Amino acid sequence: MDALPRLYATEHIAAPDKLVAVHYFIGSCDWWICEYEPETCTAYGYTCLGDPQWPNCR
Template identity: 35%
Template sequence: MPEQNRHVRGHEFYPPFADLEKIPALYATDGQSFEEKTLHIHYFTGGSDWYIAEVDPASGLAFGWARVNYPEGEWGYIHLVELEELYLTPAPRPGALSLPILVERDLDFTPTRAADIPAMAS
């Protein structure tokens, strides 16, 4: 999977291949309740979070839970290549701090059951 914004991010967007191999393939956890699914990767920016439970490294398509600038989130499919490519620079406003929007991988995140993620409980 390509990394278009690594130079801006300062670290790899995707985990090492050895870690990616440990994540279930798409549909592999279909029979499991959402609460029992293990989330393997956490991405974030501003008020948004993406947690990955399944992934297809060849296509970059993943399944997980996302909350995008809203208090509630939902389960669904996430295209990791599009998430990595997201890089917006808001138009400057007088007197306002204008920070770029760039999705980052939580480098300290360890695989966690969905039921144990505080953001998902709210």
């Protein structure tokens, strides 16, 4: 996780062009992490909570 860009480090990159560095999944849910702040354990990325027609941004 230390190699991930810090929060806001990639905000100048359009969402479709962001690099997804980590993919977590359990059941029908997926989390794709693009940025991470280790001091606060805060991550930025995308989620799909089981319905691919309704993805959520976090």
